[in-house]
Amino acid sequence: MDAIDIKILNCLKTNSRQNASAISEQINLSVSAVIERIRKMESNGIIKQYTVVLNSAQTGNDMSAFISVSIEHPKYHQNFMDKVTGMPNIRECYHITGEFDYLLKLEAGSTAQLELVLNSVKSIDGVSHTHTLVVLSTVKNEISGMPLLMQNLKGFK
Structure with missing residues (x-):
């Protein structure tokens, strides 16, 4: 490149x-x-x-949240991934390091829908702990890869 x-x-x-x-x-x-x-x-x-790229507010899903999820044992990871990939409100799922095992990004149309999704996640076999953060506003939402790519090739004009 x-x-x-x-x-x-x-x-x-x-x-x-x-x-x-x-x-x-x-x-x-x-x-x-x-x-x-x-x-x-x-x-x-x-x-x-x-x-x-959809405008979440226009599609009725203007509430975003992040859910950190701990899994009690590695034997539950595959089941968790299978369940989460089938949940339409979960937009992104990352396997991460640290205190939690997964970070989920979800979109919902209301707090009631958020509660349903959260309860669905909590009821997946092996989920031992969750921590939810509701997004108040989005300061930056950059398309994946471009800023890093630009930085790595900053010598090019």
């Missing part, structure tokens, strides 16, 4: 639906070169997918 690839990624990060022609105008590179570079980043796994 080089500085041109970073410029292409920044264009796609802003709007992944823009075509190669629009990107080529922004970064002063031929359309065919932009297409080739995008294809190469896709085939190398740098670009994993193109997606839509």
Whole structure:
């Protein structure tokens, strides 16, 4: 990867639906070169997918929370992961180090829905302790990978 690839990624990060022609105008590179570079980043796994970022408030899920979860024994980890991946309100699940084993990010439309999700998580076999933090506001929500990538390649212009 080089500085041109970073410029292409920044264009796609802003709007992944823009075509190669629009990107080529922004970064002063031929359309065919932009297409080739995008294809190469896709085939190398740098670009994993193109997606839509939803406005949670507009979809009725304007309440976010983080739930830290402790599992009492490693034999329960697979069951926990299976249950959590099937819960639609759980948006992200991380296996972490420290006092807790997992960190869940969830979205809900109300405190009642949050309570239902929390009770569902607590009732999973092996869950020994949870700690819930309700998000009051989001200060920053950066798309994964780009800030670090930019920092690692800061010598490129």
